[in-house]
Amino acid sequence: METALYIAFFIFGTIIGSFLNVLIYRLPRGRSPLKPAFSFCPECGKNIKWYDNIPVISYLILKGKCRNCGAKISLRYFVVELITGIASVLSYMKTGLSVEYIFIFIFLSLMIAITFIDLDFRIIPDELNLFGFLAGFVFIFFRKDFSLLDGILGAVVGAGFLWAVAFLYMRFRGIEGLGMGDVKMMAFVGVYTGWFGALFTIFVGSFLGALVGGLSAYLLKAEDKGRFEIPFGPFLAFASVVYIFFGETVKSWYLGGMM
Incomplete structure (x- = not known):
């Protein structure tokens, strides 16, 4: 049961990490973090499909490249999602439910x-x-x-x-x-x-x-x-x-x- 909770909190953390990547990219550029609601490739501008936007996993499957144009995706996206997943687990370990x-x-x-x-x-x-x-x-x-x-x-x-x-x-x-x-x-x-x-x-x-x-x-x-x-x-x-x-x-x- 405890292992399942760790996994659940890690997955939740990576999802939040995906949103943090949106904030990191958009806020300093003066863009809204909510509009557009979909993720897009900074190089070709095309929308990223949901199955290519699964935190941590999609980056590994696509080998850090955009499926549409083949442009390299910054390793930062993967790192942020991974770190945020770990942060979620550590928060749970400190506070419990x-x-x-x-x-x-x-x-x-x-x-x-x-x-x-x-x-x-x-x-x-x-x-x-x-x-x-x-x-x-x-x-x-x-x-x-x-x-x-x-x-x-x-x-x-x-x-x-x-x-x-x-x-x-x-x-x-x-x-x-x-x-x-x-x-x-x-x-x-x-x-x-x-x-x-x-x-x-x-x-x-x-x-x-x-x-x-x-x-x-x-x-x-x-x-x-x-x-x-x-x-x-x-x-x-x-x-x-x-x-x-x-x-x-x-x-x-x-x-x-x-x-």
């Missing part, structure tokens, strides 16, 4: 979409941040040890801290170091994780971003390593997901050690 599953899976799904959009376009759509922010507030009413004040404080600390960093960077260096999409994202993350989770996300995300950015600049031999640009959203997303699964343990360990 409960309302909490819905909100944890929403969080992970939005982080997946944010990551891939930010990687490709260096933006985080307001629609995703706003939806996550509102979902986080609704989630509060289903949580036992997390109050409305915790959510508000988390949003203020997360967005406020990152906004202050962006303001100071612009003030003293004269260039934009962070986009407002990252700031809004931290309001969304803070509503879910509280003030401690928001700070954890910022510091761990910053450490990982600095590490990867510095290494990338060195390997690519960027002329001005101080202005080598990498998207910050994926690192914040990764750190926030770590906190969602291990945050209570980290918080207890840290605050316990402070006493």
Whole structure:
């Protein structure tokens, strides 16, 4: 029975992953995620038949190519569906069959979409941040040890801290170091994780971003390593997901050690 549930949650996750691919492609291009309702090939523009749009499986059967024109389909579509399927299973493993599953899976799904959009376009759509922010507030009413004040404080600390960093960077260096999409994202993350989770996300995300950015600049031999640009959203997303699964343990360990 448990194995069957894992499979069911994985399949459900891949279906949501297929929709995330639509969001990832359309939102940064200013297109509606709902119209047209059908999927189409970006190269030839022809509609994709339902049997060629089965998450994960169709990509493997078609060997990553469009049936109509033979154009190569980005591996990203397969990866997003696969990761979202795994995220669904992990959400179920954390929460069991409960309302909490819905909100944890929403969080992970939005982080997946944010990551891939930010990687490709260096933006985080307001629609995703706003939806996550509102979902986080609704989630509060289903949580036992997390109050409305915790959510508000988390949003203020997360967005406020990152906004202050962006303001100071612009003030003293004269260039934009962070986009407002990252700031809004931290309001969304803070509503879910509280003030401690928001700070954890910022510091761990910053450490990982600095590490990867510095290494990338060195390997690519960027002329001005101080202005080598990498998207910050994926690192914040990764750190926030770590906190969602291990945050209570980290918080207890840290605050316990402070006493």
